[in-house]
Amino acid sequence: xxxxxxxxxxxxxxxxxxxxxxxxxxxxxxxxxxxxxxxxxxxxxxxxxxxxxxxxxxxxxxxxxxxxxxxxxxxxxxxxxxxxxxxxxxxxxxxxxxxxxxxxxxxxxxxxxxxxxxxxxxxxxxxxxxxxxxxxxxxxxxxxxxxxxxxxxxxxxxxxxxxxxxxxxxxxxxxxxxxxxxxxxxxxxxx
Amino acid sequence: xxxxxxxxxxxxxxxxxxxxxxxxxxxxxxxxxxxxxxxxxxxxxxxxxxxxxxxxxxxxxxxxxxxxxxxxxxxxxxxxxxxxxxxxxxxxxxxxxxxxxxxxxxxxxxxxxxxxxxxxxxxxxxxxxxxxxxxxxxxxxxxxxxxxxxxxxxxxxxxxxxxxxxxxxxxxxxxxxxxxxxxxxxxxxxxxxxxxxxxxxxxxxxxxxxxxxxxxxxxxxxxxxxxxxxxxxxxxxxxxxxxxxxxxxxxxxxxxxxxxxxxxxxxxxxxxxxxxxxxxxxxxxxxxxxxxxxxxxxxxxxxxxxxxxxxxxxxxxxxxxxxxxxxxxxxxxxxxxxxxxxxxxxxxxxxxxxxxxxxxxxxxxxxxxxxxxxxxxxxxxxxxxxxxxxxxxxxxxxxxxxxxxxxxxxxxxxxxxxxxxxxxxxxxxxxxxxxxxxxxxxxxxxxxxxxxxxxxxxxxxxxxxxxxxxxxxxxxxxxxxxxxxxxxxxxxxxxxxxxxxxxxxxxxxxxxxxxxxxxxxxxxxxxxxxxxxxxxxxxxxxxxxxxxxxxxxxxxxxxxxxxxxxxxxxxxxxxxxxxxxxxxxxxxxxxxxxxxxxxxxxxxxxxxxxxxxxxxxxxxxxxxxxxxxxxxxxxxxxxxxxxxxxxxxxxxxxxxxxxxxxxxxxxxxxxxxxxxxxxxxxxxxxxxxxxxxxxxxxxxx
Ligand code: SF4
Ligand code: SF4
Numbered sequence: 012x013x014x015x016x017x018x019x020x021x022x023x024x025x026x027x028x029x030x031x032x033x034x035x036x037x038x039x040x041x042x043x044x045x046x047x048x049x050x051x052x053x054x055x056x057x058x059x060x061x062x063x064x065x066x067x068x069x070x071x072x073x074x075x076x077x078x079x080x081x082x083x084x085x086x087x088x089x090x091x092x093x094x095x096x097x098x099x100x101x102x103x104x105x106x107x108x109x110x111x112x113x114x115x116x117x118x119x120x121x122x123x124x125x126x127x128x129x130x131x132x133x134x135x136x137x138x139x140x141x142x143x144x145x146x147x148x149x150x151x152x153x154x155x156x157x158x159x160x161x162x163x164x165x166x167x168x169x170x171x172x173x174x175x176x177x178x179x180x181x182x183x184x185x186x187x188x189x190x191x192x193x194x195x196x197x198x199x200x201x202x
Numbered sequence: 203x204x205x206x207x208x209x210x211x212x213x214x215x216x217x218x219x220x221x222x223x224x225x226x227x228x229x230x231x232x233x234x235x236x237x238x239x240x241x242x243x244x245x246x247x248x249x250x251x252x253x254x255x256x257x258x259x260x261x262x263x264x265x266x267x268x269x270x271x272x273x274x275x276x277x278x279x280x281x282x283x284x285x286x287x288x289x290x291x292x293x294x295x296x297x298x299x300x301x302x303x304x305x306x307x308x309x310x311x312x313x314x315x316x317x318x319x320x321x322x323x324x325x326x327x328x329x330x331x332x333x334x335x336x337x338x339x340x341x342x343x344x345x346x347x348x349x350x351x352x353x354x355x356x357x358x359x360x361x362x363x364x365x366x367x368x369x370x371x372x373x374x375x376x377x378x379x380x381x382x383x384x385x386x387x388x389x390x391x392x393x394x395x396x397x398x399x400x401x402x403x404x405x406x407x408x409x410x411x412x413x414x415x416x417x418x419x420x421x422x423x424x425x426x427x428x429x430x431x432x433x434x435x436x437x438x439x440x441x442x443x444x445x446x447x448x449x450x451x452x453x454x455x456x457x458x459x460x461x462x463x464x465x466x467x468x469x470x471x472x473x474x475x476x477x478x479x480x481x482x483x484x485x486x487x488x489x490x491x492x493x494x495x496x497x498x499x500x501x502x503x504x505x506x507x508x509x510x511x512x513x514x515x516x517x518x519x520x521x522x523x524x525x526x527x528x529x530x531x532x533x534x535x536x537x538x539x540x541x542x543x544x545x546x547x548x549x550x551x552x553x554x555x556x557x558x559x560x561x562x563x564x565x566x567x568x569x570x571x572x573x574x575x576x577x578x579x580x581x582x583x584x585x586x587x588x589x590x591x592x593x594x595x596x597x598x599x600x601x602x603x604x605x606x607x608x609x610x611x612x613x614x615x616x617x618x619x620x621x622x623x624x625x626x627x628x629x630x631x632x633x634x635x636x637x638x639x640x641x642x643x644x645x646x647x648x649x650x651x652x653x654x655x656x657x658x659x660x661x662x663x664x665x666x667x668x669x670x671x672x673x674x675x676x677x678x679x680x681x682x683x684x685x686x687x688x689x690x691x692x693x694x695x696x697x698x699x700x701x702x703x704x705x706x707x708x709x710x711x712x713x714x715x716x717x718x719x720x721x722x723x724x725x726x727x728x729x730x731x732x733x734x735x736x737x738x739x740x741x742x743x744x745x746x747x748x749x750x751x752x753x754x755x756x757x758x759x760x761x762x763x764x765x766x767x768x769x770x771x772x773x774x775x776x777x778x779x780x781x782x783x784x785x786x787x788x789x790x791x792x793x794x795x796x797x798x799x800x801x802x803x804x805x806x807x808x809x810x811x812x813x814x815x816x817x818x819x820x821x822x823x824x825x826x827x828x829x830x831x832x833x834x835x836x837x838x839x840x841x842x843x844x845x846x847x848x849x850x851x852x853x854x855x856x857x858x859x860x861x862x863x864x865x866x867x868x869x870x871x872x873x874x875x876x877x878x879x880x881x882x883x884x885x886x887x888x889x890x891x892x893x894x895x896x897x898x899x900x901x902x903x
Contacts, residue, residue: 079210086214093218097225104229126396170322170348170379 014145019200021149028126028152028157029187029194031132034125038158039183041119043169048162051119052155058120059129061098062091063147066130067140087130094122125154157194161186236288237261243284245277264289276352276371299372299389301355301365304416305340305382305880320697322348327381336882338401340384346376363884368396390490393438394514395803398821405879407454407469412789413446413796415439417454418467418878422471425873430487432476437489440795441513442506444481444552445517445535447474448544448727448861450792451637451667457824459879462833465841468658471864478863481548486555492519499807500583502527502569505533507555507589507782509803510798515587516559518806523562523583525573529620533591534783538612538638539617540645541857546619548859556638570746575755577776585777585805588764590746590799592783596739598633602690603736607698611642611737618645627732631656631701633687634737635664636788640671642735643679647854652680654729658686658706658719677854684708684719688726690734700728742784763787770804770814771797779804809813828881835886842868 023029026040034055041051064089074080099117102110110117120126129150133143164186173182241261252273254260263269264285271286302585323345342361354369355376363376363385376385383401386392392691398414407417416435424433433786436443450470458466497520501512504526512522530536531553535544553714557563567573569590578586595610597603607627617624630646632639635657646653655674657664660683664671675681691700705725708717741762748754757765757774764780766773771781781797783789804814845862853860862874877884 073210073214077206078211079207082207082211086211089214089218091210093222096222100222100225100229103231170324170345172348 014142017028017142017145021146022153022156023194024200025150026153026157026194027128027150028066028154029191030198031128033128034123034154035187037119037125038154038161039180039187042158042161042183043165045159045162048158049155052151052158054117054120055123055125055154056151058091058095058098058117058123059126059147059151059154060144062087062094062126062144063130063133064140065094066090067133067138070134079165083131083134084127087127091126092129106116109117125150155191161190210220228638234265237265239288239429240264240285243281244274246280246526247276247735257418273837277350277374290674295745299387299392300367300370300847301372301376301385302388302393302534303363303365303385304419305338305362305384324379324381333609336880338382338384339403339880339883340382345379345381346385349375349379351375375603389439391492391518391806394799396807397800397803397816399817399819400821400825401819402682402821403880404821404825404828404879406457406459406824406828407467407879409821409828410456410457412793412798412800413440415473418876420476421467421469421472421873421876422878424476424869425876429479429845431474432844433480433487436473436476438838439799440792441510441556441664442535442552442795443473444548445478445544446792447477447863448471448548448859449535449539451790453790453792458834459877459884460836460875462831463836464838468841468864468872470842471842471844472869473874475863475869481551486558489517489555489559491517491559494521495519495809496521497585498523498581498583499580499585499587499805499809500581501587501589502530502780503533503589503591504528504563505589505591506535507591507784507798507801508533508587510590510795511587511779511781511802512561512798513556513559514620514799514802515805516561518802520806520809521560521562523564525564525567525569527566527568527590529565531557537616538641540615540618540641540648542644542853542860543641544647544858568746570748574749575775579777585808587781587798587801587805588773588778588780588784589782589794589801590742590784591794592740592763592788594741594743595736596741598687598736598738600687602687602692602698603690605690606696607732608690608734608736610726611638611735612740613817614642614735615645624649625733626651628652629731629733630654630733630735631729632735632737633657633701634739634751635659636737637666637670638737638740639676639735639737640679642737644670644674644677646733646735647674647677647679648857650855651733654682654731655679656682656685656687656701656703658730659716660684660708663716673860682729685727686719691728698731701731701734702726702728738782740788742787759789769800771801772804772808772814776813779808825881830882833877833884836877836884839871841875842872 019177028034037051039050042048069090070080074082074086095117097108097128122179129147138146161183163182168182168186237258238261241257244257244260246257252260252269252275253271254263254269260273264271264273271289272282273285274281296486323341326341326343340362344357344363346363347355347357351373352369352371354366354371355363356366358364374387377387384403398409405418408414411417416439420432420435423435426707433443440446447470452470454469455461455466458469460467477494487489499515499520499522501508501515501522501524504524507530508524512524515522524531528537529609533547535549538544570590575586584900595612602608612633614624614626615638626646626649628651630643631652632643632646632653632655639655639657643653643655646701661671661681685703685708687701687703689702690698691702693699694853704721705727706719706721709720710718712718742764744758744762744764747756747764755775756778759765763786764773764784766785771779771785773780779801781801782794785797786793807814842864844864846860847862848856848858848860
């Protein structure tokens, strides 16, 4: 049951983009087409899960014992960047079709604050390794959900007659704001 | 503290560096440097119009050989040339493609949904599948206009999209968003190889034309004075507008929607006008051809089917050679159709234009004697088109059929066509009721004979065109209906003197729906004749397909024609195609021309893709719901009559062409009468009494 609440909270209540305002730049940048949004979303789920697990280990076995938790942010950035690079090389060699379908999204994630945010939240909430895994996957799914919904709306908006000045990103931001308001309705359902 | 921080960070950094260094060695994947080079010369718009996810994808496609130098849809020739230079490819100018909107039917605003909510084509399509009446036509909400990144589409005055060909880059954006498939990105190859599909914007006339000519479009072009454009539209389907404009019995006019209001449009008259305009101007309109592929194809038979096949093969970039058994090309057009209907000078001019595209011809070469399928393969021909026509005459199966003075109608017409002595007498009887019989009769009149045409059914059942039947009557041909020959009577020298025939009466309808003639016992009568021409049907001469051992790798049908797939025209051998009378049995010239194009299309696909293929929604029959007969809101207008070049009394002693072309004014009037039909829509906007002028037509574009 706890895990269920954890998942619901991560996807809807504390949605990483719409409630925590993390990862806004890829959110706006890659939400123009649903197919791209799905690709990006999957990549985030994948990387967020790996990054959270590895950073959990780094924190647990390296930083915490040495009393160096204040180095958390910089260490995590380093680890995530290296991890993404590695994953990219590995996929390119071992699973070329997956590498191709993830395409440019993997490198984009290197500097994605949503991934870093997920890793840090796991530490702040003092999750166990398994909880970390569940939470990171669910948060990734929440990111993907927001991305796909916005992409679908924007696809539709592309064909609508809107004032030129509002076309594209400005309207995208407004939509993101409205969506975020809508997600606030989940507040209080779980924490 | 600081030391341990630094040490830990350096340690992590170093470990990550080592892992990545090792990984980059172990997991190294070679990447072709040309990908980056190609990407750098592409347009860089990442528009996706090429079908790849952005320019990087396109560059990879080029390097992997999946795409050609012309991959970039917006880069034009310069970009293509640069890509070709990097890849060491041969570059020839790319085919110009633009967005093409076929659905420009009449004013039919009332057919469009006015739903106040989600106003775009896709939403309308999902909610209501579009207009109330036409299941395929344009919805007019202009989704394509918003989708076009280059501003090349606008909503025209009637609320339907209009493409600006100069701005269109053929990126395909509009094609992707249009839910009705109204917009297609077309290049010449696509236009030539397209077959009518049930969801195309097909006016009744277009559905019926065996050549699949885009009739409303060329009529509209003529109405605007764009004769060259009209000819280009016609030549996407048939190579011989001059000949067809003269000899076609215009089946299209039979289903013309306007026929339900007053009289059908003179579709063929308009075609003839445009074709004559080109010939009289003395300059040929340019006909574009795709870059040479150097693939050799043999076309056996230089009749309409063969000429059409060769013409389109050439336009698709291949190298056809025509093998013709006669000293000149044209087949039945030259040797079967008399001079007064199709002057040889006109035919020659037309054929010269076709050959000028770069088609080789070998004259006096008999298939099965001078060359065979095997020898063609040895000579490097990768595919063969067989179109030798149907020249063998059916027999009457009566006594003395081979008497002197008895000949087949085609033999007679061929002799006249070749300018040979015919040996025609004074009293000629022609047996048969088709166009060949009429041609033989009218030709005999011109050679000074007294002609009777004997047919075993009535005038209503004659398969010949009604105009021809009347014209023959006007030229003093006598008809003897309900009479079947039973015996040829000869003199001592074996020369025909009389025909004995039996009178017939009409009985029950037979399988063809026509009432079967039955002989009246004891009604045998003699009719005097010193020359008899029989024209009761023809079939192809297939003996040339058999080798010395008497075997044949191709199949015959039960009608003794060459068997082939009706859509792809491929025979039992994958590299041998057929078309025209050899495949259909005696049929219209336009049918043969249409089959020639279909065969060229199949050969093109066979050469490029290994096998021909057809879409599964081909239009074969007339589409039922488009054949309504109530056509309201259209004013009456008179159809002009074809002018005659020579008068009746002069006609019977001269082979001069009889029919002339419409005047420019009459043609304009006639084009204005056209309703510019779509599947169910048509121009309703010509109220009764309003004069038809070109401005009206322009408005309805
Ligand atoms: S062409 Fe297609 S997209 Fe454009 S207005 Fe018509 S139905 Fe809509
Ligand atoms: S009115 Fe024009 S478009 Fe309509 S069927 Fe007749 S010729 Fe064709």
